[in-house]
Amino acid sequence: MTGTDRMGRVRAAMGEAGVSALLLSHGADLPWLTGYRAMPLERVTLLVLPLEGDPVLLVPALEAPRVPAGGAFEVRPWGETEDPLALAVALLGPQSGSTLAISDRAWATTVLGLQDRLPEARFLAASTVTSPLRAVKDHAEIATLRAAAAAADRVAGQLQAGLIPLIGRTEADVSAEIGRRLLAEGHQAVNFAIVGSGPNGASPHHEAGPRVIGPGEVVVCDFGGSLSLGPYTAPQGSTVGYCSDITRTVVTGPPTPEVAAAYAVLLESQQAGVAAARAGASAESVDAACRTVIGEAGLGDRFIHRTGHGIGIEEHEDPYLVAGNRLPLACGHAFSVEPGLYFPGRFGMRLEDIVVVGPEGPEALNTADHALVVVEA
Ligand code: ZN
Ligand code: ZN
Numbered sequence: 222m223t224g225t226d227r228m229g230r231v232r233a234a235m236g237e238a239g240v241s242a243l244l245l246s247h248g249a250d251l252p253w254l255t256g257y258r259a260m261p262l263e264r265v266t267l268l269v270l271p272l273e274g275d276p277v278l279l280v281p282a283l284e285a286p287r288v289p290a291g292g293a294f295e296v297r298p299w300g301e302t303e304d305p306l307a308l309a310v311a312l313l314g315p316q317s318g319s320t321l322a323i324s325d326r327a328w329a330t331t332v333l334g335l336q337d338r339l340p341e342a343r344f345l346a347a348s349t350v351t352s353p354l355r356a357v358k359d360h361a362e363i364a365t366l367r368a369a370a371a372a373a374d375r376v377a378g379q380l381q382a383g384l385i386p387l388i389g390r391t392e393a394d395v396s397a398e399i400g401r402r403l404l405a406e407g408h409q410a411v412n413f414a415i416v417g418s419g420p421n422g423a424s425p426h427h428e429a430g431p432r433v434i435g436p437g438e439v440v441v442c443d444f445g446g447s448l449s450l451g452p453y454t455a456p457q458g459s460t461v462g463y464c465s466d467i468t469r470t471v472v473t474g475p476p477t478p479e480v481a482a483a484y485a486v487l488l489e490s491q492q493a494g495v496a497a498a499r500a501g502a503s504a505e506s507v508d509a510a511c512r513t514v515i516g517e518a519g520l521g522d523r524f525i526h527r528t529g530h531g532i533g534i535e536e537h538e539d540p541y542l543v544a545g546n547r548l549p550l551a552c553g554h555a556f557s558v559e560p561g562l563y564f565p566g567r568f569g570m571r572l573e574d575i576v577v578v579g580p581e582g583p584e585a586l587n588t589a590d591h592a593l594v595v596v597e598a
């Protein structure tokens with residue numbers, strides 16, 4: 222799907238949803254549709270895309286040089302003394318009293334300002350229109366996700382091979398090294414590098430800190446970045462990358478029988494989740510597949526989060542693998558499968574791969590060793 226195809230599909234979805242104009246500001250919808258990612262400045266960036274008529278990108282004048290040339294939209298830079306919301310209202314014209322879909326990540330000031338000027342309009346979240354389209358990745362997007370996963374896998378492999386020493390270093394230090402290696406392996410940006418050692422591993426989103434990693438500890442490493450291949454790279458530095466996200470848990474010495482037994486359950490759970498990720502199966506059935514294995518082992522209360530999240534330009538996007546989400550999985554859906562077990566005050570463990578639903582079944586993009594690897598370094 223090229224940018225023009227996307228525009229056509231967005232317009233069709235707008236028509237079905239009764240949306241007369243789409244207003245894209247910050248967030249991933251704009252780069253997905255146009256190749257341009259707006260800096261999260263306080264200044265207003267807004268693509269005004271009417272159901273009929275040409276789209277216009279309102280962009281702060283000083284940002285205009287970053288907008289890729291040749292886009293399927295007109296660029297209207299606004300100067301420092303102009304009122305961008307007044308320009309948006311003028312562009313909407315007769316559509317200003319109808320249903321408008323605005324970026325989920327637009328600043329509240331932008332939304333409130335528009336609501337104030339357009340008292341007749343009804344506002345929806347742009348994701349109502351864009352999210353089902355964005356969730357299904359095309360070939361180029363899957364190729365980029367695959368390249369990002371391979372780059373993250375190389376770092377995971379370095380971790381498991383003991384090339385990133387753990388014992389005697391702080392989590393923060395290890396996290397910084399993982400970040401440097403994500404860049405060295407081809408990512409343009411590091412999004413996060415969680416290193417949770419010993420008891421800190423029991424907090425799923427623990428922020429790597431001053432704790433010094435000791436021998437014989439369980440260490441959860443969950444990291445990812447953004448990587449852009451050719452097609453979505455804009456000429457002047459605006460890149461639209463796709464995310465990697467992998468978790469591998471290692472031990473800095475032979476695991477205790479309790480840790481080894483829990484990890485065996487985790488591995489079986491994660492494999493069951495990946496196997497369940499087939500076209501036609503519901504999103505919640507993948508969560509159930511992971512949870513059943515853990516529940517049957519008597520560890521159900523240790524798995525305290527949903528099984529996974531969609532991934533693309535954003536680290537977390539639709540579809541979410543969680544009880545209650547009956548969405549049928551379709552070819553091109555890409556998401557994490559990441560069950561975890563958390564023992565407060567003691568240790569935690571998680572195993573995460575990115576999986577794409579394909580015509581022949583699930584494809585796990587991450588292939589780094591899934592075993593509980595002992596890193597005695
Ligand atoms: Zn997470
Ligand atoms: Zn992760």
Ligand code: ZN
Nearest residue numbers: 466557559573
């Ligand atoms: Zn994740």
